[in-house]
Amino acid sequence: MKRIGKLLLSLLLILLAIIGFWVYQRYDPFDKIGKNEKVLQPEIETTGIPEHYLAAAEGDIADEVEEYRSSWRIHFFNVGQGDAILIQDENFNILIDGGDRNSGIIDELKTLAVDTLHWVIATHPHADHIAGLIDVLQTFPVINVLDPGVDHSSRIYGNYRELVNAGAISYTRGFAGWSYSFTDDFAMEVIHPDTLTQYDINNSSIVIRMQLGSTYALLTGDAEHEAENAILASGFDIDSDIIKVGHHGSKTSSSNEFIAAVSPEWGIILCGEDNKYNFPHAEALAVYQANQTSLFQSDTHGDVLLLVGDSTYEAFPEFTGIFVPDALPAPLRVNINSAGIDSLTLIVNVGDVTAKRIIENRPFKSLDDLSRVKGLGLARIAAIKEQGVAMVTD
Numbered sequence: 001m002k003r004i005g006k007l008l009l010s011l012l013l014i015l016l017a018i019i020g021f022w023v024y025q026r027y028d029p030f031d032k033i034g035k036n037e038k039v040l041q042p043e044i045e046t047t048g049i050p051e052h053y054l055a056a057a058e059g060d061i062a063d064e065v066e067e068y069r070s071s072w073r074i075h076f077f078n079v080g081q082g083d084a085i086l087i088q089d090e091n092f093n094i095l096i097d098g099g100d101r102n103s104g105i106i107d108e109l110k111t112l113a114v115d116t117l118h119w120v121i122a123t124h125p126h127a128d129h130i131a132g133l134i135d136v137l138q139t140f141p142v143i144n145v146l147d148p149g150v151d152h153s154s155r156i157y158g159n160y161r162e163l164v165n166a167g168a169i170s171y172t173r174g175f176a177g178w179s180y181s182f183t184d185d186f187a188m189e190v191i192h193p194d195t196l197t198q199y200d201i202n203n204s205s206i207v208i209r210m211q212l213g214s215t216y217a218l219l220t221g222d223a224e225h226e227a228e229n230a231i232l233a234s235g236f237d238i239d240s241d242i243i244k245v246g247h248h249g250s251k252t253s254s255s256n257e258f259i260a261a262v263s264p265e266w267g268i269i270l271c272g273e274d275n276k277y278n279f280p281h282a283e284a285l286a287v288y289q290a291n292q293t294s295l296f297q298s299d300t301h302g303d304v305l306l307l308v309g310d311s312t313y314e315a316f317p318e319f320t321g322i323f324v325p326d327a328l329p330a331p332l333r334v335n336i337n338s339a340g341i342d343s344l345t346l347i348v349n350v351g352d353v354t355a356k357r358i359i360e361n362r363p364f365k366s367l368d369d370l371s372r373v374k375g376l377g378l379a380r381i382a383a384i385k386e387q388g389v390a391m392v393t394d
């Protein structure tokens, strides 16, 4: 009996081992999914929209989530003073800049369960755009890197360049006219810099016009007036629905001519809270006001998620409240009886020559009185009144 008991016990143990192994095989999390995906959170896996966006969105956005699920998501990250933008669809992750060192970009990407970056684009080699990319290149598998190929003497740029060269990364030097299609209606086109001209580092920024269905987004890095003028002269189609405002809202970017040609409905300024440069500058804000562009600002709205469908888009800021250009502070009004040439050119239809004529013809009793200035006819004065920037006081 003792031997039979032992035999039964052995059989039982073997049976338990077999069952245990079967259960282990079936439920081992590493069996079917990659290691990185262990950080997935169910909400994010389902919708692609982080909880804090959902919490901040007004009303029930479940319908929108459904509508946009198969389309595109543009995450404008609040990384302090710097740029970091992630564009996603079901199959691609494209990161444009990574903010400065300790920008928090790694956590942002992990929260979104990003496991591979198909493209990393470094617009230009300044630290507030590429220092964060050093962590990114060390943390995530990166397939392609695109940058303007501009050398910079900083150690940060040296580290970045080493990582790009060391990995199994396909490197592309971006120049105007280069384009890449992810799908039939999802593509990016580099419209600056052209290869023939040497610019300073900001003006050598890669500028990309991204097609997302019938929506276009212009992503400008830190391109300033010189680059904007080169783009205008190049003849590229720059008409876009969305703009990443150039150089953190600096007055050295966003010329009225350039923004009028882009005619963006919606824009975002990526800048740090209480940054030492006083970004965004009032002069740049006035240009967007004049062109009726609604603006978000990362320092006040936090991360901003833009959901883009085939023919429409919608913004979900981390902190609610659209910055309404109409609410610009009073100093942005330009007194035609006292303003200097730079301020006068913020007025629609007023360039340098007309600004000088305005100064010569002072004082004016009213905006209609501008008809005394050569070149300002009734239609142009009507446009000036409609813009609402020009004003008259003694």
Ligand SMILES: [Zn+2]
Binding pocket: 082, 083, 126, 128, 129, 222, 247, 248
């Ligand atoms: Zn910058």
